[in-house]
Amino acid sequence: MKITCTKSELMNGINIALRAVPSKSVMPILESFLIAAKDDITITSNDNDMGIRTGIEGVVLESGMIAVEARLFSDIIRKLPENELTIESNASYKIRISCEGLEFHLNGNNPDEFPELPETGTTRKVTMSEFTLKEMIRQTIFSIAVNDSNALMKGELFSIKGDNLKVVSLDSHRISIRNEKLALSYDNSDVIVPGKTLNEISRILSGNSEDMVELEFDKRFIKFSFNKTLVISRLIEGEFFDVERMISSDYASEVRVNRNDFMNNIDRAITLTREGDKKPVVLEIRDSFINMDITSSLGSMSGRIDANKTGDDIVIGFNPKFLMDALRVIDDEEVAMYFVNSNAPCFIRNDAGEYVYIILPVNINR
Amino acid sequence: MKITCTKSELMNGINIALRAVPSKSVMPILESFLIAAKDDITITSNDNDMGIRTGIEGVVLESGMIAVEARLFSDIIRKLPENELTIESNASYKIRISCEGLEFHLNGNNPDEFPELPETGTTRKVTMSEFTLKEMIRQTIFSIAVNDSNALMKGELFSIKGDNLKVVSLDSHRISIRNEKLALSYDNSDVIVPGKTLNEISRILSGNSEDMVELEFDKRFIKFSFNKTLVISRLIEGEFFDVERMISSDYASEVRVNRNDFMNNIDRAITLTREGDKKPVVLEIRDSFINMDITSSLGSMSGRIDANKTGDDIVIGFNPKFLMDALRVIDDEEVAMYFVNSNAPCFIRNDAGEYVYIILPVNINR
Structure with a gap:
């Protein structure tokens, strides 16, 4: 095999293919890339659960395939000058990488040992x-x-x-x-x-x-x-x-809050929790505000945010991390939450139904 | 104690003082900050080898001192709104932090348990x-x-x-x-x-x-x-x-190279070494160039850079990491290296003598 391509083009392909290279495998060949050159140039990786094949723009001077230790190859290419480079391999799997007068020689592996990516059937x-x-x-x-x-x-x-x-x-x-x-x-x-x-x-x-x-x-x-x-x-x-x-459209209370205000206070409540610590943040939901309280072995916090509630008042506790995870990925400025009672899941959803986050409450034994 | 200050001013002080807070200490009090307010406000940390005291701009409403768990305090302050905040402690070491309607309550520690920073004698x-x-x-x-x-x-x-x-x-x-x-x-x-x-x-x-x-x-x-x-x-x-x-001004060869060119090739040579692997990069120094070669269990590399040598030709091996460490911190575009022979240390130094890096060679048994 003999190919030429630019360093940056090859590096793009390497960075993609690296995502399916296991860090340590019982099958050492899986720690390799398969580089194949025929009509086009591809790099393949395969950790047996997931495989990646990505194309590299370049020139095939001689068709062929070679397996090369993926992380070593990546380290070497990353440090080459930003220029054209040439990769060649011979029948005994010796690899030569050259670029601007620099030359690397590596021992490759038999490309036939590299497991092929699975074929899908009727799809x-x-x-x-x-x-x-x-x-x-x-x-x-x-x-x-x-x-x-x-x-x-x-x-x-x-x-x-x-x-x-x-x-x-x-x-x-x-x-x-x-x-x-x-x-x-x-x-x-x-x-x-x-x-x-x-x-x-x-x-x-x-x-x-x-x-x-x-x-x-x-x-x-x-x-x-x-x-x-x-x-x-x-x-x-x-x-x-x-x-x-599990999804119901019944609810006793609907509350709208500014997502940032709510999230900031939840984030503050999290500072008082530790891994494995089940202390809930307690939301006391009234017509125009939510009081937020948490008490843990580390201390306590209380805060209040503006809210717009219709329906029943409610007091309900949550693992603040679960609220945070959902709030963090919502892009809306305002979020709407729906509650049935203190023991039923809360629904965070938008009117168009693009997202629904359902979170179980924590029993607060009041 | 009762003080007010801005969140950002306090955060600056916290970030400085955190540098002397041990992550885990047999003396738990050392995992605290000592906050002291009298004529001014200071935060002190002390890991027994090193202590830090840094000043905070703010207003002292009531003098006093309190010890507070440093990382928890840091986590809480970091997440407060960018605004004025108030910290107060009472005789039973309870701490109250308030900011924009938010309130935190923490248990502090007896400030008298916090070890004082040492005094220097005649200095x-x-x-x-x-x-x-x-x-x-x-x-x-x-x-x-x-x-x-x-x-x-x-x-x-x-x-x-x-x-x-x-x-x-x-x-x-x-x-x-x-x-x-x-x-x-x-x-x-x-x-x-x-x-x-x-x-x-x-x-x-x-x-x-x-x-x-x-x-x-x-x-x-x-x-x-x-x-x-x-x-x-x-x-x-x-x-x-x-x-x-150990410093001598005698040398058999003086070589000047572009620091970047040299460093880039050394960095490439390092890709072929592994922790504990003593494989040297071999420099073959001629009048107008240096050939650089390394061969390890992973493969081999050869490259050449321009150089300007006076004196004897020399072939000498180095742990590439040691060369890299020195080259990386030099700011000059061109570096000068001085050699006696293949078994004597190399000197990298500038004419003004502002820096001298002395590196022992690796025996290359040629």
């Missing part, structure tokens, strides 16, 4: 903008239960009904739901995508609203194609929780 | 700019031997002779020396300042050349006074190494 395709996908991940990923024994909670439901995409994540204390209209209508389908995949994807996505990403999936795999990059990931198999069942 | 004083002190630390601190059993190597020599300040640090592979002319002349004196103190000091110093810092020391302590801040630290007791003995 369905959905298209959306990179912006939409990246935002929907950002606004739901925080309520995934990373350490839960229930595998379903480690993923997010992507549910398509006609032209509506619904993304749902949940743990045992809360549910996050985002709905977005797609440009086209599709057959109904539900897939559960691992949170790890979504985290990595959202780091690669440009987030531009003009750039499109195509999602393609069968029963076992999902493929994301955008720009010159393909990400393929296993799906989590199973039936997702029926969250519709 | 000597030296004045220099914050810029000079910060630069001299930056340009020498890297060659301190943090983990060496020899306590002297964990500090830097500050040696004053007339109007010359010399700062020296060394480990078993290299010596870093910086000389600077002071505005005034002083009696000769040598003190060894712990590297930890210097690291923390250089984070607090503004580095402005118009701001002055006063160094005051006796046999056991050194005090740094600048702006509204006082830092006092134990000295390392003992006789520092006689580095003058």
Whole structure:
């Protein structure tokens, strides 16, 4: 194999492909990139749960493939001059990298040992903008239960009904739901995508609203194609929780507050909590204000914010972190919260139903 | 005690004083700040090796002192609105912090339990700019031997002779020396300042050349006074190494190179080394160029840079990290290196003698 390309073009590809390189694997070949040159040049990585293939603009002087230790290769390329570089490998997997009179020699690995990315079978395709996908991940990923024994909670439901995409994540204390209209209508389908995949994807996505990403999936795999990059990931198999069942439009009180004011006080309350400490922030909701109080082993805080409530007065306690996680990802200046009583979940949602955050209260034994 | 001040003024003081708060101490009171209000307001921290006292602009409404858990206090203040705040404590060490209708209550500690900062005895004083002190630390601190059993190597020599300040640090592979002319002349004196103190000091110093810092020391302590801040630290007791003995002006070759070109190639060579890996970069120095080669278990690199050599050709090996550490802190565009032979230390120094970096070579057994 022999290729030339610019350092910056190669570095872009490396930074994308690095996201699927495991830091340590029982299969050492997975700590490599597969560089392949034929009609085009690609870098592939694969941690067995997720694989990435990304294209590099360059010139193929000689077709071929080589596997190279990904982090070492990345370190070396990163420090090369900003210029054209040449990479060649021979039949005994020796690699030569040259750039501006500099020369590196590395031992590569047999490219045939590198596991191929899985092929999807009969698939369905959905298209959306990179912006939409990246935002929907950002606004739901925080309520995934990373350490839960229930595998379903480690993923997010992507549910398509006609032209509506619904993304749902949940743990045992809360549910996050985002709905977005797609440009086209599709057959109904539900897939559960691992949170790890979504985290990595959202780091690669440009987030531009003009750039499109195509999602393609069968029963076992999902493929994301955008720009010159393909990400393929296993799906989590199973039936997702029926969250519709938990959503109700009944409420006893509706409260509107300035998101920043509310969030700032919640953030202050968090300073008095410690990991594993279940001390709630208590909201005393009146017609025109909310009193916010927290008392923990570290001290106590009290504050008040303006509010606009219709319906019953209510006193209710929450883990302040759960409120904070939801408030942080909402872009609206004003948020609306709906309460049934002190023991029922609170709903934070907008009128258009684009987002619904459901948070279980903490018993405050008053 | 009762004081008012702005959030930003208090935060500045907190950020300075935090530098002497141990993350965990067998004496829990050391994890506190001492806040004292009398004619002025000060925050004090003390980890028993180093203490900091810094002044806060504000209004004393009631004199007094209180000890408060430093990190919790810092977390709370950091999240308050940008406005005036009030801090008060009562006889049972309860603390009340209020700001814009917000109120925090914390349990403080008996301020009498907080260990007083040591007093220096008969002292000597030296004045220099914050810029000079910060630069001299930056340009020498890297060659301190943090983990060496020899306590002297964990500090830097500050040696004053007339109007010359010399700062020296060394480990078993290299010596870093910086000389600077002071505005005034002083009696000769040598003190060894712990590297930890210097690291923390250089984070607090503004580095402005118009701001002055006063160094005051006796046999056991050194005090740094600048702006509204006082830092006092134990000295390392003992006789520092006689580095003058190791400095020679004899050399067989003098080489001048562009610092950036040289440093970039050294940095590339480092990609092929791993922690604990003693593989040297080999410099083959000719009249108009230096060939640079490194071969390790990871691969090999070769490069060449322009050079301007007078004297003998020489082939010599170095731990590339040691070269990098010195080159990184030199501000000159061109550096001059002096060699005796392949087994003798290399000197990197400028003509004015402001800096001398002495680095032992690695045996390359050619």
